[in-house]
Amino acid sequence: MGAYAQPILATAAGGASGLQAYGAYKEADAQKQSAQFDAKVADQNAAFADRQATDAQARGRLEVDARRRDISQLRGQQRAGIAASGADVGAGSALDIQRDTSYLGDIDTAVIRGNAEREAYASRQDAQNFKANARMSRARAKGISPGAAAGTTYLSSGLQFAASWYGSSG
DSSP states (O other), X not given: OOTTHHHHHHHHHHHHHHHHHHHHHHXXXXXXXXXXXXXXXXXXXXXXXXXXXXXXXXXXXXXXXXXXXXXXXXXXXXXXXXXXXXXXXXXXXXHHHHHHHHHHHHHHHHHHHHHHHHHHHHHHHHHHHHXXXXXXXXXXXXXXXXXXXXXXXXXXXXXXXXXXXXXXHO
């Protein structure tokens, strides 16, 4: 090999190692940014799921109140109808009808309340899952070091060049 070949090959190998190291740096940096972005998205999703849980509970309370009003109006209509027929609204079958209406109304409101609580619980669970994903993404981002990736690649490329150089020149 000529006197000029060695410096040229060494320079070319160093340049190639530098390009590989730069590529490794950029790739690791992109992975880190992606993990950080994933964490932010998961945080936003968690906040949205928490709001959904709060909304489900509020909607449940409104539905319960509306159903109670409906039952109260129905009982009033029943009492008026019974009174108009001349029957005693506070005794016998008339009283049984009103009690049944109240009882069924209580069942309806319990179902509405239970459905709202289950929906809120599911949303809170989603929020917890999103928060866990955010923590994992932040930990993943923290574990990625673009500088270390570049340094490792540069060192590895240099060692490969040296091994091939000394292996072929000896």
